[in-house]
Amino acid sequence: MTYKFLSMKLDKQLIQDHNKKLHDKHQSGFSFIADRLTTEGHDVERILAKIAALQIAIPSWALGTGGTRFSRFSGGGEPGSLEEKIADVGLLHAINRSSGAISLHIPWDIPKDAKAIKSLAKEYDLVFDAVNSNTFQDQADQELSYKYGSLSHSDKAVRKLAIEHNVDVIKHGELLGSKALTVWLADGTCFPGQQNFRKAFQRTLESLKEIYTALPDDWQMFIEYKPYEPYFYSTVIQDWGTSHLLASKLGKKAYCLVDLGHHLPNTNIEQIVATLMMEGKLGGFHFNDSKYGDDDLTVGSIKPYQLFLIFNELVYGMEDPASINPPPAWMIDASHNVKDPLEDLLQSVEAIKLAYTQALLVNKEELEAARENNDATQAQEILQHAYRTDVRPLIAEARRRAGAALHPITLFRNLNVRKQLIQERGLKTVSTGL
Ligand code: AOS
Ligand code: ZN
Ligand code: ZN
Secondary structure (H helix, E strand, O other): OOHHHHHHHHHHHHHHHHHHHHHHHHHHHHHHHHHHHHHOOOOHHHHHHHHHHOOOEEEHHHOOOOOOOOOOOOOOOOOOOHHHHHHHHHHHHHHHOOOOEEEOEOOOOOOOOHHHHHHHHHHOOOEEOOEEOOOOOOOOOOOOOOOOOOOOOOOHHHHHHHHHHHHHHHHHHHHHOOOEEEEEOOOEEOOOOOOOHHHHHHHHHHHHHHHHHOOOOOOEEEEEOOOOOOOOOEEOOOOHHHHHHHHHHHOOOEEEEEEOOOOOOOOOHHHHHHHHHHOOOEEEEEEOEOOOOOOOEOOOOOOHHHHHHHHHHHHHHHHOOOOOOOOOEEEEOOOOOOOOHHHHHHHHHHHHHHHHHHHHOOOHHHHHHHHHOOOHHHHHHHHHHHHOOOOHHHHHHHHHHOOOOOOHHHHHHHOOHHHHHHHHHOOOOOOOOO
């Protein structure tokens, strides 16, 4: 049985069989929550439609086992080509109908034949999300080095190389139907005094301006920020303020990208989200979770309440009729060191949808009234009433109606997907990427 065949069959028969087995249990749980929400004045059908519409992109580098700087314990059956990566995302999408986009990293995943790759993705009902440039590594045939920076480098020739690479990434993306470029700049320093902060910022701005010029009119540029790593004294784009400054100076196609792991401990990320959406500058979002830094753990595994509070601001920003913020691009950006990457991605999508759905349940009018009355107790009651609602049956119902599985992980395991992938691709496979 080929993998593609398995994935296609999933859509039709295997999912139905799985859902049939879980039907009665699911139905009683769904009726219970649907009744309660209806009594509370919610429009359950509207909520289900919103849950179904939320699609979260899977990055091409998240399909294999990640690693740390100490080691990488690769799992079996990892995708060895872009085609296999698309098949993996296609499988996820068939199981949950919520991961209908793939985000490519160039040069790790340059399509040899863009047309063929595009139509392969279409077979799996996938589109191409933002394309990601990479100036944090030197490529084998690269004459100049990014060791001391790329878009901010003191040497104009290195900056030129990094600019050309980004323009090249845009071209690859255009062939695939992508509409955004994500720039994550590793540039920074390890020691005080190593760099002139102002010059580094100015050079980065000038480089980004050149890339921006090459950006098609219907594209967006997402600028990611990160306080440290791989350099540990300073980074050129250290925080949302720096990202916002760059995006504002570049123009209306440039936006900030919030990666959950790119904040120092205890940063109030929900407040950052609120401010950026107020300014219409939140373009993209990278989901993961962290205990300490950019840990890239499964989103929702460490701080689910924070995720809910962030979604509370996102939903407010998205549903406000006066909002000037375009719909953000959602992507999972995590590293899978311990879990099966595909299971981890299924869990991630579920966690995102849980937080989103709970945020949809927040009674905005009552919350606003409590805030205006400075009633902190009531504000907490309202938020936690939504957060403590078990919305899992709603998400399962939205999936069921979309033709997906009631319980993705159970289906994945019952079908022995990983075992089949190992049979097909081998036990010792290493996926390109992190
Ligand atoms: C790096 O820390 C950033 O989160 C990037 O968005 C991403 O993980 C990287 O580009 C993958 O190579
Ligand atoms: Zn990221
Ligand atoms: Zn990161």
